[in-house]
Amino acid sequence: MEVVLAPWAAYNLLGVAMHEWAGRNVDLSLLDGHRASAVSDSLAAMPTWERRFAFLDDALLRWGAVGPVCSARVVWAWQEICRTSGAVPIGHLAARTGWSWRQFEHRFREQIGVTAKTAARIMRLRTALTMLEVGRSLPGTAEACGFSDQSHLTREIRAMTGHTGPQLAAARGRSWVGAPAPDRVSGQVSSLLV
Structure with a gap:
């Protein structure tokens, strides 16, 4: 199974500063040890996909309930970047949060993994x-x-x-126009086969 999370949701679920892991493929057990192993073992033992999905939904909800809360201002800034496809001025985002530029960049990087820019x-x-x-x-x-x-x-x-x-x-195994590549998010270029 693969779970695709918004960066702020990963911060909430895993409780780690996202910039420490940005740009790396990290086994979940390195971030969360016993919880990840227990979930993986339980999922493997379940007889149906329906039960696996229900179990995983429950596990993620429980993790989120005890994880660090991502700032609503960071989530808003992330959503604005997504909504505008990155065309929003970053200074505008920082000003709208009410934080100084430095504080905005620090919190965004910690909770999202990269700077807003x-x-x-x-x-x-x-x-x-x-x-x-x-x-x-x-x-x-x-x-x-x-x-x-x-x-x-x-x-x-x-x-x-x-x-x-x-x-x-x-x-990506194609010319610019052709059959769809195996992207993780439908309709968005997000994968590269090398």
């Missing part, structure tokens, strides 16, 4: 890659996503993925 960059890039995969032109995508021009978008693709656009498309 990095989260916005990721969202803009994800939106651009999704547009490219459904056949939007490079110049049109760059304009729609707020990049200054297609060269800016091309540089951002390389900076954030380590690949040029064509290399990224090939690594």
Whole structure:
């Protein structure tokens, strides 16, 4: 089973500063030891998927009830970044929370895993890659996503993925337009097979 969580929900469930684990694949047992092993063992022993899902829902609700509460201001800022596909000015978000810039960045990074600016960059890039995969032109995508021009978008693709656009498309097993890649979130470029 794979559970995809919003970063703030992972902070609440696991009780760890998310920036300490950002950019890494971490076995859940390293973060939560005995709880993770107990849930994994219980799930494996259950005879039906219906019972597994119900058990997992219950376990996650119990973990969330005792985990650290993510700040409502951080959750709001995350949702604004998602809603605008990263196009919201970060200074505006910080000001709306009522925190200083430094306090906003510290709390966002602790509870989300990256700074708000990095989260916005990721969202803009994800939106651009999704547009490219459904056949939007490079110049049109760059304009729609707020990049200054297609060269800016091309540089951002390389900076954030380590690949040029064509290399990224090939690594995903397709040209920009083609059969869907196995993404974890439907309708969003989120996976790369290497």
